[in-house]
Amino acid sequence: MQPEVVMIGLGYIGLPTAALIASNGVNVHGVDINPKVVETINRGEIHIVEPELDDAVAKAVNRGFLKADVKAVKANNYLIVVPTPFKGKNEPDISFVEAATKGILPLLKEGDLYIIESTSPVGTTEKMMDLIYSERPELKDKLYIAYCPERVLPGNVMYELVHNDRVIGGVNSESTEKAIAFYSSYVKGELHPTNARTAEMCKLVENSSRDVQIAFANELSLICAKADINVWDLINLANKHPRVNILQPGCGVGGHCIAVDPYFIVADFPMESQIIGKAREINNYKSFWCAEQVKNAKLQFQLDHGRKPKIAIMGLAFKPNIDDLRESPAKYIAQKVLQDANDEEFYIVEPNIEEHKVFKLTQYEDAFAKAEIVVYLVAHDEFKTLPKKSDKIILDFAGVNK
Numbered sequence: 001m002q003p004e005v006v007m008i009g010l011g012y013i014g015l016p017t018a019a020l021i022a023s024n025g026v027n028v029h030g031v032d033i034n035p036k037v038v039e040t041i042n043r044g045e046i047h048i049v050e051p052e053l054d055d056a057v058a059k060a061v062n063r064g065f066l067k068a069d070v071k072a073v074k075a076n077n078y079l080i081v082v083p084t085p086f087k088g089k090n091e092p093d094i095s096f097v098e099a100a101t102k103g104i105l106p107l108l109k110e111g112d113l114y115i116i117e118s119t120s121p122v123g124t125t126e127k128m129m130d131l132i133y134s135e136r137p138e139l140k141d142k143l144y145i146a147y148c149p150e151r152v153l154p155g156n157v158m159y160e161l162v163h164n165d166r167v168i169g170g171v172n173s174e175s176t177e178k179a180i181a182f183y184s185s186y187v188k189g190e191l192h193p194t195n196a197r198t199a200e201m202c203k204l205v206e207n208s209s210r211d212v213q214i215a216f217a218n219e220l221s222l223i224c225a226k227a228d229i230n231v232w233d234l235i236n237l238a239n240k241h242p243r244v245n246i247l248q249p250g251c252g253v254g255g256h257c258i259a260v261d262p263y264f265i266v267a268d269f270p271m272e273s274q275i276i277g278k279a280r281e282i283n284n285y286k287s288f289w290c291a292e293q294v295k296n297a298k299l300q301f302q303l304d305h306g307r308k309p310k311i312a313i314m315g316l317a318f319k320p321n322i323d324d325l326r327e328s329p330a331k332y333i334a335q336k337v338l339q340d341a342n343d344e345e346f347y348i349v350e351p352n353i354e355e356h357k358v359f360k361l362t363q364y365e366d367a368f369a370k371a372e373i374v375v376y377l378v379a380h381d382e383f384k385t386l387p388k389k390s391d392k393i394i395l396d397f398a399g400v401n402k
Ligand SMILES: NC(=O)c1ccc[n+]([C@@H]2O[C@H](COP(=O)([O-])OP(=O)(O)OC[C@H]3O[C@@H](n4cnc5c(N)ncnc54)[C@H](O)[C@@H]3O)[C@@H](O)[C@H]2O)c1
Pocket: 008, 009, 010, 011, 012, 013, 014, 031, 032, 033, 034, 037, 081, 082, 083, 084, 096, 099, 100, 103, 117, 118, 119, 120, 150, 151, 152, 153, 154, 256, 257
């Protein structure tokens, strides 16, 4: 039987979305170029960490509503949820979206709905429309083409997919309406109609706004380190003002979205996006600064004790309680600190993953017990159970003990 939906890209966003749609009794054909991902899903298992996803996928696969494959098949609705990383010097790379679109070109038929959910530079949906109609001119203006950005929070994806508001922008009003009808079958949040370009920019602006606000907190943390003020106390106090809401600093900004999307604006609007570009620089600099602080603590220990310290690097993920290491500032700092290593003993900790191809991982309690310098890079819940007071040197860049 022809599936109703083809979901292209079965990662952190595509797989939960596919499982959710399938859980409503809709036949979903998931496509991923990674055969291991396909095999895992077809066993009813998952390859990523996301609460409630394992259960949703197991049920959807066992009931026969979700099937994964390396190739697409004919359907009525196609969703593109592939990565959009950057290439070269922070230039957006839409080649995955292009490849996914080319993969379904021969399958498209009149009346089909094609939606891009991948975070994309402004104009991508129109570019894909041009690509589709140049290869399939007989379908011109007979498809519904729209862009709908995803704004879920990793760790709470299954809830937010249903309850978040969505911005939906078609290349024309018919496409917007058709896409809204599609999402209304499983989204309970409000569906806001717009055009494709605005929807694309909306996603980029949301993450740039977060990036700029985090940059402000990170800048404060650098100022406070010099001014000998506890930045966490300071922000807490400043936020007692009824109209002030400063975010928390960290060891930088990571992940597939906030650390990436602002560049999609900067690349296309370099003269206009001054604050957005500067925020990226500040957040990147914060990671470099953290690595320097570790280096300084290490040298100071050596001067004080006449030997090299044992150092625990706590956390590699880009934010608390997830296994996602993409664009992670913690991973960058760990790498940088290890590059400068000179016979010190390091314990690298990431409780959310079992193994890593570069880092030898240590269990968090062991690492804490053995280390003389403890560097908190991510505020994972496990770390909050460790002693706050000890004779160890603690560098808390994540606010674990705030
Ligand atoms: N992860 C998030 O929290 C999040 C939030 C909002 C938006 N986004 C955006 O959603 C998009 C997808 O992100 P993700 O985190 O799910 O990525 P991901 O890397 O977890 O998953 C993408 C999947 O697509 C597959 N893929 C790549 N090219 C393909 C192709 N041509 N055909 C079929 N499969 C292909 C990959 O093998 C991978 O499994 C990105 O544009 C991202 O910026 C992600």
